Amino acid sequence: MGTGSLGRTWPAKNKWQIPGGYENGENINSQSLPIPNQKNGGQRTVHVLHNSEQPASVFAILEYGNKVVPLIADRLFDLVILKMTNVCTDKKQTKIECKGPRFELVDFCIKLGSVTMTQNFKGVLVEIEYRPSVVPANCWELIREFVQGFLGSAVSSQIPQYLQNRMNEIYQPMDTIHQYLEHFGQYRKSTGVI
């Protein structure tokens, strides 16, 4: 499933209607829950994310120095994380959510999520997925045309950093998670919370 997701802050009042597309009430709901771990000196962060597109899975990304370890587990993993939060120091836990309507137009899937960080509105993320194609490189230009078609030429044509060296690989659900995390990281930095 080829996806390009691009981040962009947007005034909250805009309403969206896609002619010919149909809306369903499903929300994308990705939340992030970093846990600082002070053992062995270096700082480790576990990001736990849920995506309503894969409701039975929990995505976890462990950041340790320059290393990144991704993990996909079933919902029981949430309980493990719950136990871990008691062990770790529970300071500076941030929870970021991205919720909004999901549209389908022919084979495209469009999600408009407003990002909230501990109840504060941060911005809007637009995710465009072109589901027939599994390799990002094949459909990148097509997605770009689609996005610029409704967001205007202000949208940059640049490939998101995460995708840059994965353009010719088969797209996985984890790739979407990584891209959301990248954007959440930027929102966190802009507020000064780690």
Next chain:
Amino acid sequence: MEQLQISLSALKVLRSSVGQVFYSLANGIRAEHGEDNKENKYLLELQELLTTVGTNLRDVEQAVNSLNPPPGPFNLGNTAYLGQETTQDRQALYGTLVNVYKWTDKAHEYSNAAHQILSQNSLKRSSMNSNRAKRNRIQTGAHNFSPPQVDQVMASFDRLYSDMSISITRPFTSNAVIHVTLGHVLKAIIAFKGLMMERVVVKSYNEQLDLWSESRYKVFQRVTDHAHATMLHFYNPNFPELTLKSFFAWFHSFISLFSDSCKRCGLYLHSALPPTWRDPKSLDPYHFECKP
């Protein structure tokens, strides 16, 4: 039949106008009647509605009067015995039976239409021999190829393109069904009779292939339709390998299905679909709406 249709619709109109009266009665005086004279206005509205009911009633009576009562009971034939069925699970059979009749009628109608259209367009899938002496000999049509011969031809096409792989299965007797994988773009399943293509289904790279279900994506549903058209376009009963060669060349051009822009309008998308049509000669990509 037409009279019955008219009276039924007249009855429907009557019911809806009666419904209007009750709706108005149930709501009583509403805000749109204003402040002054609201009772009078409400009464006028009711009166108007009642007049409509009267007119509609007259229409129904007229329509009913022009109907002829059916002569005697309907003859249901053997199906009448279904009413005497005592087993619980067979009592609902009558409705199903009527549906079956409707379906057979429809199938009959469609096949008649198809027959007519096909007889106008001579798409002959086998070469008929009018010569009587020759007719008794085994014909070398596209469908008379032995499995090893078919395997050999398929293997040659498998080697032809590096990004297109072909595998053969034979789920139905000796006829080959091949799975074609085109890069990471799409997959197709093609059913053969000898070396004659019978059916093509194109799906996305991550979908399950089978002969009977179509892709869940609109793009591949379109490509499947075009593949059927192209399969007939290239068809030549005397040179089956040439047919296949042209078809696979056409099919291979879909390697860039998502990365080609339309030759005419220069855009990637037209009503949210990429160019799914390929010119059979030049293999240039076009949107179906833009094709020359």
